[in-house]
Amino acid sequence: MKEKIIKAAESLRDDMILSTQELVKIPSVEAEAEGDYPYGKEVYKALAKAIEISEAMGFKTKNIDNQAAHVEMGAGEEILALLCHVDVVPEGSNWTYPPYAAEVHDGKIFGRGTIDDKGPAAAALYAMKIVKDLDIKLNKRVRLILGTNEESGMASLKYYFEKEKMPELAFSPDATFPAIHAEKGILDLKFTADLKETDKNGLKLEKIKGGNAANMVPDFAEAVISGIEKEELEKLLTEINYEAADLNLEADNNKIKLSYSGISAHGSMPEDGKNAISYLINILAELPFSNAKVKEFLNFYQKKIGIEYDGASIGCKDQDDVPTALTFNTGVIKADQNKVEFIVNIRYPVKSTADKVVSDIKANLETKLVNLEILSDAKPLYVAKDDPFIQKLMAAYQEFTGDKSEPIAIGGGTYARLVDKGVAFGLLFPGQAEIAHQKDEFIEIDNLVKSAAIYAKAIIDIAGVKENE
Template sequence: MSVDVRKVIEESKEQFYQDLDQVLQVESVKGEPEQHAPFGKGPKAALEAVMALAQSYGFKTKIVNDAVGYAQWGEGEEYIGVVGHLDVVPAGDGWSFPPFKLSKQNQRFYGRGILDNKGPILACLFGLKLLKDLQLPTKKTIRIIFGTDEESGSSDIPLYLSEEKAPQFGFTPDCKYPVVYGERGIVNYEIETSFPEDILRSLGDFVGDQARDHVPDELSVAIAGKNIQAIGKRAPSNAPELGKNAITLLAEKILHEKLVTGQLAEYFSWIVTSLANQHYGEGLGIDFSDADSGKLMITPYQLIKKDGQLSLSVAIRYPVSVTETEVTKELEKHLPLNSQLNVTRRIKSSHFPKEDANVQLLAKVYEEVTGLDGTPVTTTGATYARFVPNIVAFGPSFPGQKGIAHNQDEYMDEEDLLLNMEIYMRAMLKLME
């Protein structure tokens, strides 16, 4: 590329920050479905704000089924797709900065969505604007595609594909570098364990912020009138080793203080021995692994009392060479007495040929810009690459950066955000050539 991309970005970055701040201020957490807003007011408002920005940049725009929008450069029916999302997980507590605003301290940006995924997908949109403004020659049409339900199951994508063709090739800037050609399978289980009614009578409800996207960091329960609380450390559910799980910590505390006996003591002992710091399934006989995708990961994320039962929900990410059936078969051998296993979520693994010419093109761009090894990799995460045909995950996190999304004070270093924009500009230009 003859143009000095870094110089072009540097000259325009303040406008980019203003535009990014505008979109971060939209609290695009999933809400109740409404007419023309299938995932609630927030995600739809973010989509409309971005479409207005894209129009101001001079792109052709369209909103498909009120769920997905795109900004297009070029007129061909076949297109390159860059697919990101505007919905975000709830802010939660404990922020040092306003969660729904772009804040900057010591060359680091903060805000819900700055990394996952408003910052990276808007860097792609603004980067494409810069390329268009340079009037560089291109042969292919490209679309920057904005989803609004990635965090809650990606039910926006079928609504898009029901009206629009899938891209010829593309990427989602919603994972890590280098190019991610494979994503592990995901299965969530609910383990329901039954108890005689009189045994659970002394146990209150479990209270805390429990959701499948993160390791719970605070949980409390009253036992025979005494309140027991455990404080852990929040982390994304696909990086349980970076957190401290309040469920297992609470179980340890209950046992240490000898607050339960008999069947309840056996149950909390099972939680501790099977799950406390056993992030790879070794405590449950499901420690599968393979060369391509590494070790299975398990995260307990919700413990509730209901109708004579204790229900524990766990999220498992298993290697690409393993099947859900194999995981289930082994897990069933290691459950507490009187337990039933139910699948509450399943997403098959995905795999894209790493030898593909476009995958290798992305790897080469990454190597040229960063000087780092661009050998394609796999991930424990789940991205739009599972749901949109012909795309792979590519960025935005660099090697060693893990466990930032979904946390309090979600951040992205200014240097990394601009480096992402450069990588994406060069990648889009190469793909359009």
């Protein structure tokens, strides 16, 4: 069977590339609701394109109010679902190749969404096509379920399950291989501080802005200040320890804009990036602002958050025996002379809770100026490594790779946590860099094809009719 699956996958290579490119070329970043488009017209276009591609293959499809859709094959009461999404995070900046051109270079397709999650969605769809072409009889329905706002709350899939049956089993091709038996909890917190104070002469903070999304390490941040000459500011900066090449100064109409360039990364792995917001605030905290509240806020951020990514100074550092450890990422900030707010994306250990994280932070704020509130909490996912479902996924993966490593735990959050029994499964292979949410995101074409073969084998092993049935 392995050889047949490989041959079928290779015969579909060009089609997989084309389908992935068609999806990536649609800039499906969530936007404001517009008429019949709950997450904006571009997200709808990506969903419609996926449906179009699926129907051309001969699959049954169903669009659930433009919130989500499914592609179905097989028969039976039970459902095996493959959970994917067609929305993407904003593209960020400084791409080598255009983020929505889906260009092919050195055996890779480049573009936002290639690895998260349009390439994996194509691999899952073509896995179903492989099973269909091999004329495998199924005793379960197999559904590729496509959501539309996974990157910003997963409301679309929750809506889908209000209308459609919950699958008995599901895997999400939206992470790494091998099978992922545990996902950390995901907590978004909003920190706010009132900066309004009677105007004083001297250095003023006019505004701060930075970041694109809470679950991205921001690659840019900027602040506008007034009440100081550029030459005087440059002199002050010589006394501060920072990487001068990352900071740009621009004077205009008695104001100076400080722009900091960082390195983007997925919010679940802040250690892989360079947080432009945090590095910029570290600089600002050393400047002599006249507003006492501004100084207090900047000092708080520098002391309690700084450039750490484990939450140690703010009191929430944690790790369990799965093992999973807490990560802390400031993803977005905006401020004017009256108020500052920033959103932190925290991935907490599988055996912890959001309540514990918040309690630990509140006990360590050491200032009444800063308040916090919970914006969202996605509880952790855990399935035992020896569960039969996990073992079948692992067997399919091992047959095509020879890799005998164990199931793993991750900080990323996938649709798998929204079903009764689901796990993440691929598409990145061990040793590959995690480039989701980063500039120059890509998918290797060979891995796209190999993943489709692995998913096809998993479908056959889990949903295929056995010889004695």
